[in-house]
Amino acid sequence: MAIKIHGRQLSFYVRTAMLAMSEMNVESEIIEDDMHSPEYLAKVNPFGKHPAVEFDDFILYESRAILRYVVTNYGGLHLLGSTPKEKAMVDQWFEVQGCYFDPPVRSIVLELYFFPKFEGRVPDVAVVEENLSKFEKLLNIYDAQLAKTKYLAGDFYSMADLAHIPMLHRFVASSGKESLVTSRKHVNAWYETITSRPAWKKIVEQYPDV
Amino acid sequence: MKLYGVPGSICTTRVLVTAAEKGLDKTQLQHIPVDISAGDQKKPQYLAIQPFGQVPALQDGDLTLFESRAVIRYLADKYEGQGTPLYGSSNRDRALVEQWLEVESHNFNPHISIVLNELVFTMSRGEDPDTKLVTTHYERLDRVLDVYEAHLSRQKYLAGDFFSLADLSHLPTIFYLIRVAKKPNVIFRRPHVLTWWQLISNRPAWKAIAPSIMTVTKQPKTASTSA
Numbered sequence: 001m002a003i004k005i006h007g008r009q010l011s012f013y014v015r016t017a018m019l020a021m022s023e024m025n026v027e028s029e030i031i032e033d034d035m036h037s038p039e040y041l042a043k044v045n046p047f048g049k050h051p052a053v054e055f056d057d058f059i060l061y062e063s064r065a066i067l068r069y070v071v072t073n074y075g076g077l078h079l080l081g082s083t084p085k086e087k088a089m090v091d092q093w094f095e096v097q098g099c100y101f102d103p104p105v106r107s108i109v110l111e112l113y114f115f116p117k118f119e120g121r122v123p124d125v126a127v128v129e130e131n132l133s134k135f136e137k138l139l140n141i142y143d144a145q146l147a148k149t150k151y152l153a154g155d156f157y158s159m160a161d162l163a164h165i166p167m168l169h170r171f172v173a174s175s176g177k178e179s180l181v182t183s184r185k186h187v188n189a190w191y192e193t194i195t196s197r198p199a200w201k202k203i204v205e206q207y208p209d210v
Numbered sequence: 211m212k213l214y215g216v217p218g219s220i221c222t223t224r225v226l227v228t229a230a231e232k233g234l235d236k237t238q239l240q241h242i243p244v245d246i247s248a249g250d251q252k253k254p255q256y257l258a259i260q261p262f263g264q265v266p267a268l269q270d271g272d273l274t275l276f277e278s279r280a281v282i283r284y285l286a287d288k289y290e291g292q293g294t295p296l297y298g299s300s301n302r303d304r305a306l307v308e309q310w311l312e313v314e315s316h317n318f319n320p321h322i323s324i325v326l327n328e329l330v331f332t333m334s335r336g337e338d339p340d341t342k343l344v345t346t347h348y349e350r351l352d353r354v355l356d357v358y359e360a361h362l363s364r365q366k367y368l369a370g371d372f373f374s375l376a377d378l379s380h381l382p383t384i385f386y387l388i389r390v391a392k393k394p395n396v397i398f399r400r401p402h403v404l405t406w407w408q409l410i411s412n413r414p415a416w417k418a419i420a421p422s423i424m425t426v427t428k429q430p431k432t433a434s435t436s437a
Contacts (some may be wrong), residue, residue, distance in 0.1 A: 046357045047317055060305055062312035069305040085273045088284045095277035098315065100262065141261045 002029040006040070007050030009207050012106070013063035015166035017051040022199040023162065024074040043120045064098060064163065071159055079159045089153035093160035096152075100138055104131035105167050113174040117210075136180055139187055146186035150193075159192050169195055173209045213281075214259065215266035216246055218426025220326075222266045222418060223382040228282040229363060230415035231378065232293035279315060279379065286375050286388035294415070296320045296375040306369040310376030313368075321351040322383045329391040330427070339433050348396070355403055359384050362402035366409070386413065390427050 003021060007014030014030070032074050033040055035048050045052040045061040053070075060066050071079045081087035098172040108131045115121035145152060152160045159180040168191060172178040182188050194200070213229075215222030222241075229239045244250050244265050252263045260267040260276045267276040268284070275281055286296040297304045302379065324347040328339035361368070368376045384407060388394040397407050 046360060047313070047354070058302060058305075060309055062309045064316075065305065065309035065312045068308050069301075072304075073301055084284070084288060087287065088273055088275045088280065091280035091283050092275050092277050095280045096262075099277065144261070179410070 001161070002027040004029055004031050004054040005036070006031045006033055006044055006052045006054075006112065008032050009203075010168065011050055012166040013049075014051045015203065016063040016163060017053055017066045017070075018203055019162060019200060020070040020076075021074075022202055023197075024070055026070070026074050048099050064094070067159060076159075079157065079162065081153060081156070081158060086154055086156070088156075090158045090160050093152040093158075094163055097160060097163045101164060102167065104138070105171055107131045107176055108135065108177065109167065109170050112176060113170065132177060133182070137152060139180060139184055142190075143184045143186045145188045151190065157194070157197075161190070164177040165194055165197075165200055169200070169204070170209075211268060211270040213239055213241050213266055213268050214244050214256070215241055215407065217241075217243055218423045219265065220323075220382040220386060221264075223423060224379060225266055225268070225279045225281050225285070225379070226422075227415055227419045228285050228296070228375070229377060231296065231413075232285060232289040234289070234293075260323055279311065283311075283377065289419075294373065296373075296378065298369060298372050298374055303372070303374075304371060307374045307376045310368040310374075311379055311426065314376060314379045317354050318351070318380065319383065320348040321354065322387060325351065325393070326383065326386050326391055332384060335365060348393070352396055355400060359400040359403050362406045367406065373410065373413070381410060381416055382417055382423070385423060388434075 003026060005014060005017050005021070007017070007030065009015065009018065009030055018028060018030075029194070033044075035045065037052050041048055044059055047061065048074060049061065050058055051063055053066050055069075060069055068080075070076065081090040081091075108128055111123040111128050111131075116123060142152070149155055151157050172181055172191065172195075181191050213222070213225055215225065226241065235415065244256065246265065250256055251260070251265050254265075257263055259269070259274050262276070266278060268273060268281045269275075269290075270284075275284055290297075297307050325344055328341075328344045332339050333351065360369075367373050384397060388397060391392055397403055411420070
């Protein structure tokens with residue numbers, strides 16, 4: 001039976017949950033419900049956010065916790081690292097993704113893609129510039145790391161790389177600022193590698209970029 | 211193991227209280243202070259350890275690890291067999307601990323850290339706090355704590371009826387809010403959140419670590435101690 005993911009497929013965080021399932025070859029289905037409804041708040045996620053996922057005997061929310069749980073319990077332990085040191089590196093870069101990558105890149109993509117396309121809003125130039133500057137500094141650190149290792153936590157694909165895919169793909173496909181990624185040799189090679197994974201391609205084929 | 215940290219700072223304290231819950235002593239975890247008033251965290255020797263120039267960072271043999279929430283997970287796993295269990299006792303327990311660690315990091319922390327930055331760290335530099343920012347984020351923190359209040363009316367701790375890394379992760383920021391910023395209301399006026407706070411902050415490990423915050427925050431400052 002398909003695992004239910006509450007949310008909309010366009011959301012980065014819902015796509016993170018979808019990608020986790022796809023990587024583990026687990027069938028999932030999207031339930032597009034209202035995250036603010038009293039029923040959702042009472043029964044699914046009291047924080048009123050997507051995604052939330054229904055597992056056998058409980059519901060889990062927070063996309064990163066969902067990703068971690070799916071990887072741990074559906075055959076993806078190798079994505080967590082195999083030694084204590086590898087696991088630590090995966091956790092570290094997973095935190096970097098959550099704390100340093102997500103805020104500025106989300107802001108850029110909202111301003112340059114989502115707001116104009118879906119809300120008819122004009123981008124806030126100051127916000128975009130400030131976050132592009134932060135993202136560029138971050139990408140320099142990533143490029144230095146990826147010059148040493150094929151993936152972020154080492155020479156193995158991990159949950160830390162996976163967590164970047166939905167938002168980074170959208171940045172490159174739709175922001176108009178993809179040169180920040182494509183101009184950096186090691187970041188670009190890594191980007192191409194991780195977004196070529198069949199598990200991600202399956203999602204993009206099902207829900208093509210618009 | 212070596213922990214490069216700022217005594218009394220939120221993220222360093224998060225790691226130290228985890229070490230204390232695991233019963234680690236100073237020979238197992240050596241705390242090396244980083245002088246951020248001298249800008250040591252931005253100097254090349256430190257950037258070689260932590261390229262983002264942030265504190266804390268842990269060295270364990272040939273492993274260098276940063277991000278306090280990655281470090282506490284590492285310690286919780288490395289010392290799984292000793293001290294306080296921090297992940298519950300089943301896969302499901304662990305999933306819920308991870309969920310609430312993410313809630314702390316992405317729903318709770320963004321708001322409380324802005325409030326603390328303005329009311330404690332900005333003021334400690336002799337600058338005026340941005341009161342509009344404080345109001346906005348205090349209100350958001352308030353709404354998040356409504357969810358915590360309902361949740362903690364049904365169970366003793368965040369992930370279940372057991373203390374975990376998820377509860378622990380909240381200790382430094384809530385302590386700062388109540389004792390240093392002196393804005394305890396969001397906690398004190400919610401009976402279940404308050405009971406939970408009293409439970410977790412009366413644990414021996416926290417009581418051993420907390421005084422270091424008061425020592426540091428009472429000293430006259432030349433620069434911010436934020437990390």
